[in-house]
Amino acid sequence: MIILFLIIGSFLGVIAGLIPGLHVNNISKIAFLFPLFGDEGIVLILSMSIVQSFVDFVPAIFFGAPSTDTFEGILPGHQMFLLGEGHQAITLTVFGGIIATIISFPVLIIFIQFLEINNKIFPKIIPFILVFSIILLIFSEKNLSKKLIATFIIFTSATQGLLFENQLFPLITGYFGIATLIISNKKEKIVQSTKTNLELTYVIDGSLGLIGGAIVSIIPGIGNNLAAAIIRLFKRKIKPKNYLVLLGSINTSNFIFSLPVLFFLNKARNGTMIFINEELLLTPHSFFLGLLIILISAGIGGILTIFLSKKLCNIEFNTNKIEKIIIILLIILVLIFNGFIGIIALIFSTSLGLLAIKTKVKRSTCLGSIIVPVLFFYTFVLI
């Protein structure tokens, strides 16, 4: 019976991962509607979430359609797709996820103990890191006019982030999704290569992602992409390929760490863990089962993602047509999940994303919409 739920969960994870914009938190809301109990419930929700954390990158890279967990991967990933290296980009994110799985298990207990001890120090450090990130974002631009535009984008996106509360999906869809799709390479057809070449040095990026994943799983307000963006700012010479490994690692390790964080610290940091905390019972027995399911599902997620990516490579993409379909789909999804206010947020965020592209200022400046509200949260709410 457990195996059946594992298969169903993996299947649902694939479906959820392939639908652009569908985040695990949305799925968890759907899961609340079903009577899921006991071990079966834990197996279904965990396998679904882990498989989705791998498959999530497929629509982001192949179609330029973001989710709140993968939007930082769109830019390097979709760029590789436009060069016919979409499969390589997907494989890099899978590699990151697998490295995270392999390394995180042996270090799990050490990490939890470390984070438990330093739990109260992190909220005090975070505001300084965020301010430093903003300064770094501005001063990493080459000349004065670009620095000024970057400042303007950071302030505007911060205003959008504060104004459109709980509208993260339309904001990131605008900055990183629709803006990219409107101004992308208008090649009629792109032949995708299935050749992959992974260097062993990517293990370092995968390991680095583990730190990001652990931080995301324990500190409120810090998402996968913010952690990745901060790591990228501190490790400035990171190449797009290394960055994709890092993102894949953060995405998966966040889930791996969030289960012990719930079990040991009783803190639920994502929709899946909220569901387990509220609707299921996490005992030492089910915690051990959960870890096993994470291990099994990570392998399944990796295999299915590479398989899907290869299948997609065999399809000749008419990018113009696909881009139009994706834009319409994203608008519909924003309307479903966020309503009319979401559409307004989408219009403003797309405009800002387009400004960043046109002025050739780093798109990360749009992260002001996440960094500044989180900074306010840590400065005025937590402390």
Add this chain to the structure above:
Amino acid sequence: MQDKDIIKICFIISLIGLIIFVFTYTPEFEEKTISQILEKEGNKGIVYGKVTFILRKEPLIFFIENDATAKVFSNKQIDILPEDIVTIYGETKIYNGKKEIIALKVIKQ
């Protein structure tokens, strides 16, 4: 390293997990009817039923009804009312010579 190598690693990871699962897994909480869980002391399970009567709020003691009626004791506070449908993760214990369900978790549907 090629994608085929990654698939092999993924397969090994899943296989290791599956082998450990097959050799170690025993179900802890299974869905049971009220009469099944009350059969003997020490029975663990997930039962659900309708709240018929709340005896005390602190600690929470109430009665549920489905195929049978059972007295439920819970250390954790939950805001329930008669007629509410609840799911209980619990264990049967004998208290004052009578069987009752000690709830580890009560979930209001």
